[in-house]
Amino acid sequence: MQFSVIESPMLMMQFCISTLCNILASVFSKICYWTPGLRTSSTSSIPQIDGEVNQSKNATTPTSVNYHFTRKCNYKCGFCFHTAKTSFVLPLDEAQRGLKLLKEAGMEKINFSGGEPFLHEKGDFLGKLVQYCKQDLQLPSVSIVSNGSMIKEKWFQKYGDDLDILAISCDSFDEETNQLIGRTQGKKSHVDNLHKIRNWCQQYKVAFKINSVINTFNVDEDMTENILQLNPVRWKVFQCLLIDGENAGEEALREAERFVIEEQVFQEFLERHSGVPCLVPESNEKMRNSYLILDEYMRFLDCREGRKDPSKSILDVGVKEAISFSGFDEKMFLVRGGKYVWSKADMKLEW
Template structure:
């Protein structure tokens, strides 16, 4: 085409059309590149869908731990812990974005400041933020009765990790500290939960060391509100790969082995199974910097901190699968006021 033969009006229309096509192409690529990890929109895109609501959040505020579980997938790669005021600011942002349940984990959450830091956050979430559910996951080794006396009223659920009811097996796994009995602590904490009206829960990671164990009798005696049973999961940079602090390959079991364990315990009504498929993308995990961790690629890729960019933008890079969250039973009766428990 010879532009000298084209009218100025037609030439202008052609230029506008070309520019429009270029912008449409660029916009499409930007949308493809940035929207992959986000259910809704990111800050550079128009909000054509609602952003993910952080209904249930797991805040791993510390990585330090006094146990050395061989399959641990959140290891002590840093010793950083946010100042209390900053942590509370982040928790308030989450509440304003729709959070209903917060779960504090680690590392070992009772290790930092002997549980006082944790207690302050638990009280803040229940008393100030009025969250329906506040829970903790702990190995149980650092919990004292005086903590329950001071903070128990603000806690809905306490989950204690226990992978075996054989002390020697716990030692082999690394869920132990010296000669202290992990099982004695477990039963003692169960009684404190009953006394101070905190719902008691047990978490177990099924691996090569406990795959043949029958835990039914002990679980039914302890009578937790939930028994979460996890299939051992590999996370690159945490418990597998070159930069990992653990070598969890020797703990890994097959899907079939995991199913056989579940079948053996099918009579335990409180059992809640979580295979690798269900677990990998169905948790909203915040690290010690309050960054969401995306585990879709078998590693933990962090977002920017919610303290810097807000919850709506950070959550877009969490890789969170809300459908799988609901499928695995992530939403349940999680406030002790609604559980109708007999204390």
């Protein structure tokens, strides 16, 4: 039996609705199959994007995050791989919102860096982030990496209770070498300032750490005596790393090629300092993909291709989706000792 549209308008309406539902169901299934973070109820296959396995099934936990909330710096270190390409800094409430999202996703340790983190609003912005993470989010560990030039004792008096670790970058104990590297400002002594901050850390019960980048200008230096005298909880020793667009390439603000050393030369430096108990070495292989790095827009940075490719901001898409594009090597994070006793309450230090 045949029906015309005029003779059976109800039947035609039902047919149209049925067809539309089928079309929508087909489109939705394709979206679920190809969109990162979404999948159908079937687990027989895992979708791939650009040849990479979708990571939604085993989502990465942001246990330890490095938040470079500013790129501005008062030093001009020639090998710097997070340069002042913008002057943008998130408003405090937005930064706190992002930090809360990270805590809810499993973050246990936050490290604030730059640029120079004490430069923005002369340290108060940083201090408020430190307080928020320790008092409101109750994170086990809150740390900072700084060149030390902008730190005042009054900052420790106001915010020191909420800071677990302060890492000061020091690449040489020779002032002329620091001048060649660019880790200096005017006639101030970087080494003298380092000792002053070490004393403040002890006075205000903040664990003291030193970071050094080994390069062509300091690779022959023996720092053993100075490091043992300062007695940091950790001495992180990095191999100079090239990042396209930051310290290498046409669009870079630095030219770090002249600072780069070979792996064998780096190993010789490590062997010379093997008697330093707090030494924590990190070659380029260990370092490149084993850090979760957030930029000033709270985007994870993927360094797998030798450059910093940003994800979307966690403020826009959430932590789970953004972190799937971070290129983070969680296994290497553990291999290099990324998880350690990082709360000063657990360090049992003798102040």
